[in-house]
Amino acid sequence: MREQTQQEKLMSIGISMLALGIFPLIWFLSQAILFRELTDAISRNLLVVVALIIGSSFIFLLFLGMDKIIKLAPKDNRDALEARMFVGPSLFMIALFLFYPALRTFYISFKDRYSNDFVGLDNYKWAFTDPEMIVTIRNQIVWLFFVVTFVLLIGLVVGWLSDRLNKGEAFFKSIVFLPMAISAVGASAIFKFIYEYRPPPLTQIGIINGIRVSVDRGSTLPGIKPGEKCMNNRIIDGQLKDFKNDDCLNPIGWLQQRDLSNLPFAENLNPDNFFSSILVNLPVNTMLLMLIMIWMFTGFAAVVFSAGIKSIPQEIMEAGQIDGASEMRVFRSIVIPYIKSTIIVVGTYMVVTVLKAFDIIYVSTRGDLETNLLAVKMLDEFSKYRNFGRSATVAVLIFVCVLPIIIGTAIREKENTQS
């Protein structure tokens, strides 16, 4: 009898190990090796077909195979084993592909560029003293502040205003939400087209420079109609009208402007004035890149806020209305407090998204000209400079910034569910 239980115990331990480690590992390895061999062996088009079929169906083999093994187990503790088999692969994958690498990133952030020797806190010292890193951190803070603020503000306006429409609400929300479906790479391409600069006398095809070069310098003076002398290379009556004379404004490489000093109106600013000096130091390119992200994510905020506004009981709104509260007052005193938790959730989401922003910078400026962000810097250190220690340090910085925000969310969630 006793021997039997011993045997059973061994059996269940064995099956647990199978489910939690060995089976998923074998599954991963076989798929990996099979595919690596196939990559070299068969033609590209066939590979894509095979990838679709194998990649999508192989996973079911794992569970079916484990199901067969479970059938061998003694009946009375089969239930517990089956549970382990169900959760096993999930835990295994998270542990191997997320948890272990994250711990290791911590570890190698204390090592040198080749992960050979410990360097103590040198990488962290670098992260807060290197001029390029300081600019990166500054940009990250600027991004966090402006992108989150504007996304929340415009999102609130669109969510609130579209809710009061009798019709066309879905239409407006869809339009603003649409950029969310587009990849950040695509969005960056779109905005690069708007900011496009071409050296004169070429035609300006980006609309900002296009408008700029069509304006005369003296256009504010009475008697001169704007656009009379300056044209963005248009042929009128067989004559080319261009913007090459001194009375026209020159195009500007917007994404190359790290501050306002190259812009003509900076000449009029008094450098000793505190506000002027702030104004001159405005990072133009960073501001313009932030617009891309605001453009992308405002719709998300609007849609979520609109759902929150709809959940406000009608009686409360009507009470405000009867009391004669103005719209701004209703918005401030009823809507905002009511959807406060929604605003915090969206704000959290945006903070995390901005901290991980990568594609926009990578595609637009490659992080040059003082536009870098942490996520781009991390990849630069990794693949461009091949300094794993520093790259890991930047990753840890991102993690440390994300951590309190997420923990805050978790605590609030817990309070909400308890109350």
Place this chain on the structure above:
Amino acid sequence: MTRNTQKWYDKPISKLILVTIAITWMFPIFGFMLSSFRPGESIKRESWWDAIYTGKIWTELTLDNYSEIFFADNLDRSFYNSFAVTIPSTIIPITIAAFAAYAFAFMEFRGKEVLFLFVVGSMIIPLQMSLIPLVQLFKSGIEVFGIPIIPELDLNGTFVATWFAHTGFGLPLATFLLRDFMMGLPKSVIESAKIDGASNMTTFFKLVLPLSVAGIAAFGTFQFLWVYNDFLVANVFLGVYNPENLVVTSHVSQLAVGAYGEAWHLRTSGAIISMIVPLIVFFSLQRFFIRGLIGGAVKG
């Protein structure tokens, strides 16, 4: 009902603000899209708004850019690659997570709470945090005290690497969302199935899975769009230098970073094509997508 009586709401000024915002939001796409139908030479010779103004634009609209980017520039190959990355990267985490979610929702086992905490807790790990060691793992495996647990795989540059990377990054959220969804299913139905002697496998496939379609669709749409639009993981694990390995986003990024000089006719048409798939998915599954997004709001 009362919505129609809210006349004091419906003021022209709010409509004006909305219309302004809507136009502002569509404006960037408009000029870009228009340019994708213009010949490359025309784009550079005359700005698109001048072309509208002079009326010349109506005579020059063409689809040539699209056939050039698609066939001559091999965007079609990048499309196939994108699907080979995206579809398994969506199905694998959903399947694994569905099983785990079922166990967390309906089964009893030791350490359930702790293990679930582990899953939820790993949501806070930003993708960047796992990137470097994952690249090393896929390249040279893992050794513990000199014993290879995972052999040298040399996976970087193959689709498998992206599948597992996306699986790792997506699983915590998927498990969390699906478990949340399954907890909302009527418990009595599942219990009565168990009393009738149905095995867990049968209950899972025949009962819980069909009932969870909405939850699965929510995460599926989210993950599909996320992976399809992703550039970072594709950049790291597939690379951008081997044209055979380009996915749609990395292809468009190559167009945009200037490797093609001033080929705006290709940049515009390539980016516009790349948007078609997510827009279709988005408009047909918008309901699910927003749900997944809100659920994913706390993902690290």
